[in-house]
Amino acid sequence: MDNTTYIALSRINALTHDLEVTSNNLANANTTGFKSSRELFSDYIVKQKDIHGIPGERTEAYTQDRATYQDHMQGQLRQTGNLTDFAINGEGFFAVQTTQGVRLTRNGQFQRRSDGTIVDISGNPILDRFQRPIVIPREDDVLSVASDGTISTQDGAIGTFDLMTVDNLNTLQPEGNYLLKPTTRTRVLPHKEIRQGMLESSNVNAITETTRMVEIQRDYDLNFQLVQTESTRRTNAIDKITQDASS
Incomplete structure (x- = not known):
């Protein structure tokens, strides 16, 4: 796998955890005294020089799942x-x-x-x-x-x-x-x-959490499609190189 795939996978991993947390919030929208949780993400910056023989410096941003924290705002x-x-x-x-x-x-x-x-x-x-x-x-x-x-x-x-x-x-x-x-x-x-x-009452807003789940799922699908597209591109490239070598 190249760096593009690793970057997308880091995002997918973080989104998977975020989806679990959001789903748990939604499941406890009617739980007395329940406090919603949130994920804290950050970009993990990596600088690399002379990639694949190309001079210069390139910056890559990976998604890092830093922590899960609770929102202690009082419920109704x-x-x-x-x-x-x-x-x-x-x-x-x-x-x-x-x-x-x-x-x-x-x-x-x-x-x-x-x-x-x-x-x-x-x-x-x-x-x-x-x-x-x-x-x-x-x-x-x-x-x-x-x-x-x-x-x-x-x-x-x-x-x-x-x-x-x-x-x-x-x-x-x-x-x-x-x-x-x-x-x-x-x-x-x-x-x-x-x-x-x-x-x-729980401080979970069911409408907000449902909207959040849709956003997470959309972001997850886009990154998953990127991984699939990159995999297909690499497979096609390898097949072409193999065919050229054998011809």
Whole structure:
């Protein structure tokens, strides 16, 4: 293969990953608290001199897949009326205890187990600032959470929903469709706003993602056609040289 083919293949490789990321965004357009991801590309510049005996310098640009990052823009808050549904307005994440360690999430679709423990949709306990599970006494049948996270029952305040964050959101590693693994030190947010009876929708715009998929597919097809055309050209050239040599 010559450099033209390598350049096209580098683009195809990057577009394949971009298509996977965009497809995942679209598949989670209705997932509570989901944050869309984006691909970060750059041109990898290569300078070569005296190519094939031709004097001078030539610059070639290869596509490099640098990273995948999340867009942490807040999704729309929607009313549910469920007392164990919670949405975060502004910064912060709920902390949950998983079998792999503490994880962060914006998905506040919680449940109350029979023992009173508040858990997420996968059964992971929700933690307070001291990384202790939040438990509502079994005998308490009234649950009220103020905007500052204070949890109250008919007997008064019993605890607090605390929100965690990290200094650089780009260091959070997605796990599944709603959990984030902190790779740096977490800290408690001093100010928070929690809405009971509401959930945060995915921040994915389905129309935008669909348009993006069409653009990626079109770009992919053009580069694939370039590879096929270049392959055909090289095959024809080799056949002609072979025929001339044998004649």
